[in-house]
Amino acid sequence: MKPIEEYRRNYETPNASLLERKHYIDDLVLKLRDLAKIEELAGSSNQKSKNDYISIMIHHGFYHEIAGLETSDLDLFEQISHFMKLLLEFALKLREAGEKCQDTEYDVIAIGEILGYHLFTFTQPYQHQYQIIGYKLTYLHRFITETLKFCQDFPLQIFQIWLPIDQLNTSLLASNFTNYVNQLASYDDKLPIFNILKSMLLYNHQYQEECCSNWVKLNHLTKKSPELEEYLMNRTDLIEHFLKLYYANLFQSNNNSDPENQKILTRLLLPTMEFCSTDIRHVYYNEIFIKRFEYAMSNYRIDVDKLVNSILTAFQEIDTPEILQQFITNEAMLKYMICKFEKRQLHLNQLLNHLTFIMEKRDPALIELLGIQDHSTNQTLQAMSNVATQTMNIVENNTNIVSSRYKQIIMQHSSAIKANRFDAKLPFSNSFLKLLLQFFHHSPELNESLVHFMSQFVMKFNVLDNPPFMIIITYLYASFDTYQEQWRKFENYRFDSIELKKLQNIPVIIPGDELLKRYDVPSMKYLNYQTLPRNLQLFKSIIIDLYVCCKLRIIIKDQV
Template sequence: MTFIKLEELRARQRLNYDSFVIKHHLDKLLRPIEEYNKNFAIPNSSIKERIGVTDELVEKLRELRASQVCTDNSTIPHSLQHEFPIKLSTVICNDKHLFELTTYFINTLVAYIRTNDCHEYLSTIAKVLSNHLKTFTTHSSLAPYQLSYINRLVSEVLKICESHTEILTDWLSEVTFSTTTASGVCRHGVSLLPIQQIIENFLTNELETFKTANWENFIKLSQNSPELSDYLCSQQISVFDEMIKLYFFPSQEYQLLHISVLEPVLSAVITIMENSSTPVGSHYFGKFVTMFRKHLNLRGSHTDDSVVFILHTLLNLGATTTLNRLVDDFHFQLYLNDKLQDHQSLETFLYVLSKILYKQDQGFLKLSSTKNRTQMLIHNSNFMHYLRIKVKKIHNDDAEQVSHRFTDILTQYSSSLEPYIVDTHSALIFQYFKLLLQYFQNKPSLDTSLNQLSLMMFLKFNMHHNATFIEVVNYLIVSYELYHHHMKLYEMYQYDPIESSKIVAQCVTPPDSEILSYYGVENSAKCINYVALPLQLELCKQLITDLYICCKLKPDG
């Protein structure tokens, strides 16, 4: 027992001695730092004086580094109890040697914070990091050799803030206190946090070199920091406005380039809206959609390309919340309805819609589904029997092709099966049904896009319960049989120049049906394009087969 007490006493004495030694070394730095900062604050100090105080501080910092007092995990807690780290963090480095030494100690501290429990010293750490970051907020005064360090430092500090949101709270409490008006309203017209100032400076001046990761990670912190969320929402103007403006209304140097060049900017904007707190996401989306509407007013192919690129990027990033917000926007819905009636852009938008339905069906459902259960009126077993007979006939009783397709769909898309109810009154579904009714008047490339969308429709919706759709399919099958008959006739006489000429010149009237007038589909006699018809017949065959297979995969199929 006596031995243990003696060891404890020796350990305590050793600790006291270590504290004394560390304090002794750190005390020697206080005066040089104070002299340096005082000289740096004098605008017209002589070069000789500036060099003198700089050299002295460099010398003392080198001595401290050589002593290894502030580089060991066991000694760093002692240094955090001393005023040295806070004093050092205020040093603005105008000399490369001083910069290297100062950042050496800051890096050592940052590495320690990342790997050790520092809750006891968070207030000091917050002050040190804030002071040090503040020395880099004037971008024009930074030397090229400092840029990589600053970008990396910001990244490390963001990771620390992610683990210790109290640091953000400390920073923001000072900012809020200093900017609250007499009426108690807090408005931040500019970015006041040093870390945000640096991030925005880099976005403005160093975007191509250092990208947007730090910006994205900074805004993401709002998910776990209500204070940061409130602070960001209170900023009326921010770099976010500049970034969305850069994408929608690029400067002259970007205007002649393809929109994909600005993909990193768009991805960052979407990521920020998606990964921020709900209030910040809504705040930023409001800015985004305002600029988006102005962009839509421009019209033209560039606008269409830009919108398609936005939709693809939303899908690639899995930005469900942002996509749902966008499709909820009335102006976007009007624009989309226009595009679905514009044959120049129709194929592209059908393809994108099929991707949305496949990857993020909730966004598509906002445009095409209904909660009105009365539309789910029928379970038509006669239709399924009719469809099965027609599929057999189309495939000449060859079940192998159907079996292979069945396996493909089951393997690739079984997880996509849903029992959604289609809204036949929505503008999107109205246009979709119309395109099916004029399938053989479309271009084959359009029918290819239509097939891609149709497969997703058949998987996601209980189409075989919808009376209107059944009528559309009946018409499509009758049309297939008519054009298939004419194709066989043409093939029979294709080597007879006289007869084949007559067949090619013959005008053929599509099948008639009451549903055509409802959807505004013309039913006039036209010559058949026998070059394109084989592909259209094959595509229609696939569409009808896919419908049958998807219906069979449903529980009531």
């Protein structure tokens, strides 16, 4: 410790020349190198000797002194970084050694102070992260990663040291560091690891991915540290900055899903909100993220389809189930989806594709909108018989088609078969039924997306004894029968232009006016013979999947 005290005293002499200061630096470097050699010899015999040596250096104050050294000299920084790396190696073994060593608590407090002092050397008022020399950035990135691992082992102790409430609430061992922190002029300066990560994220794209990961890890620790939680609740500036940046980039770009902009969501915003504490999530999500989203949804100048597509695409790329469920059930998002379904607006197939993915991979998020989680399987034999009859009629008794799909679902999706209860009275369920009722009104492109969604839907929901759903299926089945007969006539008259024109002008009425009125759906009197054959084929897929999933549900119930 004395060589460092002597160095500080000489180096900070007001009238010292640059040459003299360089001499003081070189002298300290030589002494630190000698000390490093001694440490190397101590550790050459066994790991215990090395750990004992580092522990002695901690207890004698050496690490407190070297941790607070600031320098732009490469040789001196190399020595500082060498000893700090050794300290972290020692620190990361403390959890394992804790039960065997009585000094662990002292070491944790002391190391917490030392790491804090060292981090402060990178956040002095005159320093900005983008101005720090490259080799320091490389070291600092690794140092923060390892420091966060130590914080994960001892979150309560470390953040009580780093963010002391007052001197009375901190142990005497940490009192010097407490005084140092409490004397800082700005509250924002009190947690250097936050400010370093912020600067790296803003200015050093070289470490963007790793910094995002470390930022998420820091926020994750709010679940274990009340002090960190309180501090971050008052430091929302980084989240606000990146959310503004995301919106600006999104609406300035012609690309619907710019990969770099998407990373703001997938690497930073969504995982941060998913893994932080409940109170922090309320601030990040409810007060910042969702308010900005709701404002955008109510702004007629904003392309809301582009925004929703971008956010739902991000949810496909990262597994954040709790935030997804909050987002998908948000009132503004729910109104958007219902409007899309009921008015069959542009990009509806895009929305359906996203919902299909959610239903398949993150189904709890959608179950709340369509019904309730349930495990009972109430399927009457009569209802099953009706679906079986419809299926055989549709495939014209070609059982190979059904058995092929049966095998495919068993092989690929058997674990997805559930018995959730569908509630047709829910607003989103009602709009979904309305969309399904208009199946033969849709373009084949939209129906392809709807069929994929329906496939996942009938796997997750037991709908066989749900009257509103089965009434619509029965209506569509009757429509299929009538429309298929019309298509056969169309094929017969294909080369008879007079009869063909007559056929195209004849209204095709399907009984069910009351059903159409209930859902405010106009009847389709005239068929589009260009899209009809493809839609007939697609409807077969719906009935086959409905039958197969209901059949599997019965088999699974019998096996339990």
